[in-house]
Amino acid sequence: MIKKKIEDICNRQVEREGYSSSLYIAMASWAENNGYPGIALWLYSQAEEEKLHMLKFIKYINERGGKATIPAFKKPVAEYKSVENVFTEVLKHEEFVTDSINEIVGLTLEEKDFNTHNFLQWFVFEQVEEEASVRTIIDKIRLVGNNNMYQFDKDIFSLRTPAVNAQVNP
Ligand code: FEO
Secondary structure (H helix, E strand, O other), X not given: OOOHHHHHHHHHHHHHHHHHHHHHHHHHHHHXXXXXXXXXXXXXXXXXXXXXXXXXXXXXXXXXXXXXXXXXXXXXXXXXXOHXXXXXHHHHHHXXXXXXXXXXXXXXXXOOOHXXXXXXXXXXXXXXXXXXXXXXXXXXXXXXXXXXXXXXXXHHHHHOOHHHHHHHOO
């Protein structure tokens, strides 16, 4: 049976993963409305990934005899200054999620909850991959320059994460 403290912090993560999904949908919609279909596809795919992360937490909490709670999500920002601005916000958000996962890992050690500790390892690795992939995208945007987004919008297809690849070529 999952301890209440662990259940609560995992439920907090349900909200954070779900909000990540909403945030990336809002960014994808901005990209679509501003003529960047490639970037929109990347962000929509990332939003799907985040939904799966939320579901992993929900199922885990319930499986351990806890009660997953489905929260309301705050409204994500809908307007962005540029593509670079979108991805620097993505990186900021992913760093926040990484800190959040690490905080849960720390609590599982304090509470000697090795099952949850083990469950979280997948997220620890996933965050490394997600942050790295967004940093690569930001580097490319800066290399290309903010005025050459037409080409970058096509090139982002070559920077897909394995998860995005799986959705484009199921
Ligand atoms: Fe599920 Fe990108 O954090």
